[in-house]
Amino acid sequence: xxxxxxxxxxxxxxxxxxxxxxxxxxxxxxxxxxxxxxxxxxxxxxxxxxxxxxxxxxxxxxxxxxxxxxxxxxxxxxxxxxxxxxxxxxxxxxxxxxxxxxxxxxxxxxxxxxxxxxxxxxxxxxxxxxxxxxxxxxxxxxxxxxxxxxxxxxxxxxxxxxxxxxxxxxxxxxxxxxxxxxxxxxxxxxxxxxxxxxxxxxxxxxxxxxxxxxxxxxxxxxxxxxxxxxxxxxxxxxxxxxxxxxxxxxxxxxxxxxxxxxxxxxxxxxxxxxxxxxxxxxxxxxxxxxxxx
Amino acid sequence: xxxxxxxxxxxxxxxxxxxxxxxxxxxxxxxxxxxxxxxxxxxxxxxxxxxxxxxxxxxxxxxxxxxxxxxxxxxxxxxxxxxxxxxxxxxxxxxxxxxxxxxxxxxxxxxxxxxxxxxxxxxxxxxxxxxxxxxxxxxxxxxxxxxxxxxxxxxxxxxxxxxxxxxxxxxxxxxxxxxxxxxxxxxxxxxxxxxxxxxxxxxxxxxxxxxxxxxxxxxxxxxxxxxxxxxxxxxxxxxxxxxxxxxxxxxxxxxxxxxxxxxxxxxxxxxxxxxxxxxxxxxxxxxxxxxxxxxxxxxxxxxxxxxxxxxxxxxxxxxxxxxxxxxxxxxxxxxxxxxxxxxxxxxxxxxxxxxxxxxxxxxxxxxxxxxxxxxxxxxxxxxxxxxxxxxxxxxxx
Numbered sequence: 001x002x003x004x005x006x007x008x009x010x011x012x013x014x015x016x017x018x019x020x021x022x023x024x025x026x027x028x029x030x031x032x033x034x035x036x037x038x039x040x041x042x043x044x045x046x047x048x049x050x051x052x053x054x055x056x057x058x059x060x061x062x063x064x065x066x067x068x069x070x071x072x073x074x075x076x077x078x079x080x081x082x083x084x085x086x087x088x089x090x091x092x093x094x095x096x097x098x099x100x101x102x103x104x105x106x107x108x109x110x111x112x113x114x115x116x117x118x119x120x121x122x123x124x125x126x127x128x129x130x131x132x133x134x135x136x137x138x139x140x141x142x143x144x145x146x147x148x149x150x151x152x153x154x155x156x157x158x159x160x161x162x163x164x165x166x167x168x169x170x171x172x173x174x175x176x177x178x179x180x181x182x183x184x185x186x187x188x189x190x191x192x193x194x195x196x197x198x199x200x201x202x203x204x205x206x207x208x209x210x211x212x213x214x215x216x217x218x219x220x221x222x223x224x225x226x227x228x229x230x231x232x233x234x235x236x237x238x239x240x241x242x243x244x245x246x247x248x249x250x251x252x253x254x255x256x257x258x259x260x261x262x263x264x265x266x267x268x269x270x271x272x273x274x275x276x277x278x279x280x281x282x283x284x285x286x287x288x289x290x291x292x293x
Numbered sequence: 294x295x296x297x298x299x300x301x302x303x304x305x306x307x308x309x310x311x312x313x314x315x316x317x318x319x320x321x322x323x324x325x326x327x328x329x330x331x332x333x334x335x336x337x338x339x340x341x342x343x344x345x346x347x348x349x350x351x352x353x354x355x356x357x358x359x360x361x362x363x364x365x366x367x368x369x370x371x372x373x374x375x376x377x378x379x380x381x382x383x384x385x386x387x388x389x390x391x392x393x394x395x396x397x398x399x400x401x402x403x404x405x406x407x408x409x410x411x412x413x414x415x416x417x418x419x420x421x422x423x424x425x426x427x428x429x430x431x432x433x434x435x436x437x438x439x440x441x442x443x444x445x446x447x448x449x450x451x452x453x454x455x456x457x458x459x460x461x462x463x464x465x466x467x468x469x470x471x472x473x474x475x476x477x478x479x480x481x482x483x484x485x486x487x488x489x490x491x492x493x494x495x496x497x498x499x500x501x502x503x504x505x506x507x508x509x510x511x512x513x514x515x516x517x518x519x520x521x522x523x524x525x526x527x528x529x530x531x532x533x534x535x536x537x538x539x540x541x542x543x544x545x546x547x548x549x550x551x552x553x554x555x556x557x558x559x560x561x562x563x564x565x566x567x568x569x570x571x572x573x574x575x576x577x578x579x580x581x582x583x584x585x586x587x588x589x590x591x592x593x594x595x596x597x598x599x600x601x602x603x604x605x606x607x608x609x610x611x612x613x614x615x616x617x618x619x620x621x622x623x624x625x626x627x628x629x630x631x632x633x634x635x636x637x638x639x640x641x642x643x644x645x646x647x648x649x650x651x652x653x654x655x656x657x658x659x660x661x662x663x664x665x666x667x668x669x670x671x672x673x674x675x676x677x678x679x680x681x682x683x684x685x686x687x688x689x690x
Contacts, residue, residue, distance in 0.1 A: 004514075006513070067652050118338050118339065124535060126561075126565075134542070135544075213505070217505035217506060217531070218535065220531065266513075269501050
């Protein structure tokens, strides 16, 4: 294989996996943008999504393309419940420091979800059957079928969410809340209801990411931690509260990781994301498209 | 204020001798009551609790046998079993507690490599013999302590044991995919040293232990020159299942070998690796060709009868260790840990798979120190999906 060919294949993989990371970033950026809340359990919703789809496929013999939306729907419900029970007090003004509170409570939730996963499924590695076995040839590069499906799914979902936020009334309400909370209140936007919706949607997005990457990465109770860290790297790179930022940030991260691990040193794969993050924090702290403080 | 301060100082001076007395007891040394043997091992997930359970079962079996025969020196044996959770800090605490509070005379059963290393250091410092039955990092014995004994194989030795097979197959360029733990990098280093001395080129690629996708690295491996003929996997987390599959996906057609025998008994292997798992070589210390001594046959039957499944190879090693400690106590006529350690050093014991005698090389840093070198190695290869260790083909010797 020629060096150029190798480079193209690595680049293609970096972009593909970056779009899936972007789903994580998108969820986090929505939660932060609309609710000003830090969700430390986002990685665990990724993990729960993977296990839910796995469980639906195994116990109810559903095909993946049915289990996926169903699983995302179930996690949407879970996210709604979590928001109502755990986060409502922070937003209803009964807590002094809503951001710190949300950090601590979602951190506790992440530990709880991990331990529950160990109890329910054991600490073992599970696998979802391949979505599209083998490699698919796209011009000069060939990319694993699973990765291609994941990329198409992630891109499609991001496009749908972006359109939703730009064109619908609910989307407009979210933008209003993110831009000016008192103003949104005055114009009659029901803040609490939208908060729950945003949170539930974000957890569903994370769940989708987890399920669609599961054939590649295997499913196990701590699979969410790496996803969480990448999600936060992406929102810092792309800019808090910016949707195109999450997509571009995700792709940049995917490319940095895969190129770095092949051309520099594969032992430091996780470092490249952090290095990119540091560069941004030094030279452009608000990220690619974030609002300046 | 000053009076209160004086009162405090007086109290401290009074109680200080008591405090130091509590902390500084040497291990063992009690003259009556049961003789205690410490068993620190992982007993809860996410650590390897299944192996931990087997470790505990083996020690209990051995101790019950001895106690039925009247114990040692007229005293019964007692196992002090504690969960080290596969975590270094917990492991160190557990071993410290066993030695200082429970006064164990010997320690057996440590499992996870990095945890065992830390535990060995504590035991060595507190002068209580510790025996490793299946912990592979070279460093454990390379520290040359007279209280650390290893019946288990170790990383560099396994590399050495693999060489005849590698030379027979004519591999010229080996790539070791190693996780960034002391097992992974230790194995890669050992392999590099041993193979290069025999003219085989070794390239190492290290990856973060919990990586989710190794295909970029594998693509790069595919593009190496001279072309790779053997891909060796040194990992204990999910990459050990992912690499065979992802290697085949990127189009790597060379032979693949697992660094240890997980394809032979791990229930998740076929589930996660699937078709790509067929034909993967793996070294193991157990096979249908393993020669057992009479003691070995006795242990195999006793364990299978008591627990309903055959013991894995490391259970044999652990059983040997408990019996060796008992022999040592009988030989020196005392349960003093230091005397036990001295007796173990020179002992020749008819174990379950052969005669165990510890060897020591004087070169500093050499892992052969109180190390047994008599393990039998086999190389296996599954020829069909779903074949476990007892059905796979024995390709070597």
